[in-house]
Amino acid sequence: MAGPRTRGRPVEIDSARLSRIAVELFAERGYDEVSAAEVAATAGVSRRSLFRYFPSKADLVWHGFREGLEMLSVALLDSGDLPPADAVAAAMIAMVERTPALELTRTRLRILAEHRELMSIGLGRLDEQVAICAAYLRNRGVDDLTSQAQAAAITAAAFTGYLYWATSTTDPAPLGSVRRALEAVGEL
Incomplete structure (x- = not known):
């Protein structure tokens, strides 16, 4: 637990560290068994500070998703001349190849699945x-309905591949599972 607070510059809080500590506690003791106050105490921050960074306990598990969206946006810009839906699938693969902290990601996904x-x-x-x-x-010129359907199918397939990797394989990385899930959608 953190020592007494002194005057001066506020302590800088690392949101990734807070999330990692929470996910480790959730994996060890169970999501429902760990309170936000326990996460804060273990991390050495106040409960109020924790909620400033993470408005809900669920946000601790979903941390990092925003960075994934940024990676996806960049990958879409770099997709080249592929047909539109293939470009989206390729961007998903590029995002998966950059998945940080694989074991922590696997643990997060297992908690989500449970x-x-x-x-x-x-x-x-x-x-x-x-x-x-x-x-x-x-x-890229795809009509509205088709763009919505393709985007939803590709997103669902990629997420399903991630979940499958985390819960049903011992593969060190999610790439194979996500690629297989995207190929399955492509065969429809």
Whole structure:
């Protein structure tokens, strides 16, 4: 636990560290068994500081998703002359290849898979990914319905591949599972 606070510059808080500590506690003791106050105490910050960075306990598990969206956006810009849907799938693969902290990512995904309420909270985040992909497809001349359907299918396939990797394989990285899931959608 943190020592007494002195006057002066506030302590700088590393949100990635807070999230990592929380995920490790959730994996060790169970998501439902660990309170936000326990996460804060273990991290050496106040509960108030924790909630300033993470408005809900679920946000601790979903941390890093925003960076993934940024990686996806960059990958879409770099997709070249591939057909539109293939470009989105290739951008997903590029994002997967840059997955940071693989074991921590696997642990996060396992926690999500075990707690459906966490998955439902995250659907809004996945909707952001669908919106980015659909906008890209529309900008490439794909009609609105097709762009929405393709973006949703590709996003769902990639996320399913990630979950499969985390819960059903011992593969060191998610690339193979995500690639297989995307290929399955491509065969429809």
